[in-house]
C-alpha cells in the first residue's frame with residue numbers, strides 16, 4: 001500500500017488532537033493531523049467559547065497531579081502563542097451538603113493541600129450576590145479555578161504545531177486504518193492513503209467508529225448550553241463571578257461569567273440524558289432544552305435569567321465510570337487512544353497532548369494512568 005509516510009498520524013484535530021500534534025511536532029516528529037471538519041467547528045465537543053478548569057477535583061483526587069501539569073502547560077502555551085487563554089476567576093464546587101461533589105472537592109483539596117475555603121450558601125451570596133444557593137448549601141471555593149478560551153486554545157496548539165512543521169489536513173475524514181506489520185500502519189481517508197509508524201486516535205464522539213471496541217465504552221450524549229442576558233449584568237461580569245460546578249436537587253450544573261457572548265453561560269451536566277449518533281444528532285436546541293436550563297437560572301441565579309441570548313448543542317462522550325480512556329491499543333501498541341472524556345476533559349487537553357506524545361514516542365509516560373486504562377472495563 002502506497003501513500004506518504006509520517007512518524008505519527010493523529011486522527012481528529014480537536015481539543016486533544018491539536019495538543020498532541022503540538023507536542024509531537026515540537027519533539028521533531030513528522031506529524032500528520034487529519035480532521036474531518038474545519039480548524040474550529042460546532043460539531044464536536046470543544047466549541048461554545050469556554051471550558052472550566054479547576055484544581056480541587058471532586059471527580060477523583062487522582063486527577064489533581066495531572067491538573068497541576070495541565071496548568072503549567074496552559075501557561076506555557078500562553079507564553080509561546082503570546083495570547084491569554086486561561087482566565088482565573090476562582091471556582092465554587094459543591095452544593096448539596098451531603099453530595100458527592102462537595103465531599104469530593106473537600107477530599108481532593110485536603111489530600112493535595114490545595115488552597116481553599118469551605119463556604120455556606122449564605123456566605124457565597126454575601127460575597128457573590130449573583131448566587132442564590134440554599135443557605136445551608138456547602139461549597140468549596142478554590143481561588144485557582146477559572147476557564148479556558150477553548151477554541152482559542154485549539155487555534156494556539158494548531159499554530160504552534162504548524163510552526164514546528166506539523167502537516168494538518170482539514171476537511172479530510174479518516175475512513176479506516178490498519179496495521180502492515182513491522183512498525184507500519186496505514187490510514188485511508190476520503191481523499192487518500194497515508195502510512196505512519198504510530199497512530200493517535202483522538203476522534204472525540206466518533207472514537208467508536210474507528211475503534212469498534214470503544215463503541216459501548218465511549219458513548220456520545222447530546223448537551224445544550226445556554227447564554228441568558230442578566231438583568232443585573234454587573235453581577236455576572238468577569239472579576240465579579242467565579243465559575244461553578246454545583247450539585248443541586250435538580251442535578252449537576254456548571255456556569256461561567258460573561259465572556260465573548262453577552263450572557264450568563266451555563267449548562268446541565270448530562271442535560272436530558274440523550275444518547276445519540278453524532279452524525280444524526282439534533283443540533284437545533286428546542287423549547288424543552290431551553291426550559292430545563294431557564295428553570296435552573298430562575299431558582300439559583302434570578303438576576304441572570306433575562307432573555308435567552310444563545311443556545312448551542314454539543315457532545316459529551318461518556319465512559320461507564322466517567323473516567324477517561326488514555327492508553328495504548330490492547331492489540332496494537334503502536335496505536336495510542338485518547339477517548340471518553342465524559343464531559344470534563346477539556347481542562348486536561350494540554351497534558352493529554354503530552355501523554356499521547358509520550359505513549360506514541362516511548363509506549364509509556366511518567367504520568368500515572370492507572371485510573372484511565374482500557375483494561376479496567378474487561
Ligand SMILES: Cc1cc2nc3c(=O)[nH]c(=O)nc-3n(C[C@H](O)[C@H](O)[C@H](O)COP(=O)(O)OP(=O)(O)OC[C@H]3O[C@@H](n4cnc5c(N)ncnc54)[C@H](O)[C@@H]3O)c2cc1C
Pocket residue numbers: 011012013014015016017034035036037043044045046048050051052053172173174175202203204205206207210223224225254267314315316338339341342343344345346347348
Ligand atoms: C457543553 C459542554 C460543556 C463542557 N464543559 C466542560 C468544562 O467546563 N470543562 C472541561 O474540562 N470540559 C468540559 N467539557 C468536555 C470537553 O469539552 C471535552 O471533554 C473535550 O472537548 C473533548 O475533546 P476531544 O478532542 O476528545 O473532542 P473534539 O474537540 O470534539 O475533537 C475530536 C475531533 O475529531 C474529529 N474527528 C472525528 N472523527 C474523525 C475522523 N474519522 N476523521 C477525521 N477527524 C475526525 C472531530 O471532527 C473533532 O474535531 C464540556 C463539553 C461539552 C459538550
